Amino acid sequence: MTIDLSGLPARAVSWNKALAARPGDIDHHVPSHQVEGEVPASLRGGRLLSNGPGWNVFGDRIAHPFDGHGYVRSLAFGTDGSVALKARFVRTEVFVSEQAHGSFVHRGLATNAHDPFWKNLRLGTARNVANTTVYRWNGRLLAGWEAGSPHAMDPVTLDTLGPETFGGLVQGKVTLAHMHRDERRGRLILCNTAAGRNTKVTFHELDREDNHVQTRTGELSGGAFAHDFMFTDRWYLLGGNPLSVRPGRLAKALLGAGTLLPAMKANTTRPGELVLIPRDEQGPTRRVRLPGPAFVVHFSNAFERGGDVVVDACIFHDFTFGEEFGYTGPRTPFDPSLPEVRGAQSFYRITIPEGADEATWEKLVPHGVDFPRIHPDHEGRDTPYMVGACRADTRFSDPFDSILRVDLTAPGSEPVLWTAEDDVFVGEPVIAPGRDGEPDHVLVILSDGQRERSTLAILRADDLAAGPVARVRLPLLPVAFHGDWDPVGVG
């Protein structure tokens, strides 16, 4: 089935085509003379990695993108200025099963497999689709998912190697899709969560050879939503993100007539909170109250300044689940105007004074910002700028049409913005650090459903407003979630 797009405005058509694209395995070479502009020298030999759902339409059923199968893309820059796109599905247990069936078989977080409710009550395989993040780590790629183990992939062939438990360390645990690298200490940091009366969180650190270095534990109060975290030299940080349950929707989900995701919402009756867990030694969890209701989905960074902790994060003041990407259900098209109904998330700098249990915050830009990224070597310490995805219209956030740069050396200064053409959607911007005195670059994939093509746009990080210095035209790729800069590339 294709989604019925008759009568939809151009923007909705473009968005639906980008979400429904399913090109499958790709090995595509763009020679340097077909690149519009020139691939900067400091990118050559490296690559952009990206992951997101690559199969969202199954027969007559449209899956919520959170339930689409992980599809990892590698955009490798040759030394001659060419670009090689390679894309493969993550061959998880549920992917292999659904490929064999040719249909949506395993119930997900936000998509049911069957219309008759009782058929959804069978206990089946957890729908780990490994579709959220991708990181290069110690000779393999790690494709993360929200509620199970990541999957390891061969970094060159993109063949799936299987679930990654780090030698059993996270076997059977919920490992957050977001992981972080502390480049100064040469560590990969993972976070496990476990539901209970309170939400237990466990941080693990691995060195560059995958040796387990340390584990620390803490707690979020009550039921809480954890998607991303951050770290500094002394702390791990999470949003307190209290959840409340919508009882009617939970009952429907338990009866098989609804799904779990829309049964949750942000609990705005409780103040916003950041939770700090000591990193150097096991110690008590520290809770820091924020000035207003806050729901942190993505952190940009955190670092220490004297004894203070400074945290940059994208914050919702309220949040309901289930309508992400304009999802309207398994039979109806995505509606890109749906996210406009909820308030946009804002980019805040939060300052936690030494020993304090209350923080202050400053909204740094008027735009709704998500997908915040910084220089990959600077996580956990001060960094001069961030980039993120946003809308030129400051009332709204996703689906994004722009990227912005925020000067963190002058908080409150005007952001620098670049906006794509009409009805072209902007993904997560990833920073590729410059080498040998060259500037950093920002890599972003643009989705143009109308023209049925994607474009890899390369911009100078210090001059976003000038627009791309190079554009690489590609087949239409499905909308992605998160990516990573891989300086090692495929060579």
Ligand SMILES: [Fe+2]
């Ligand atoms: Fe995320």
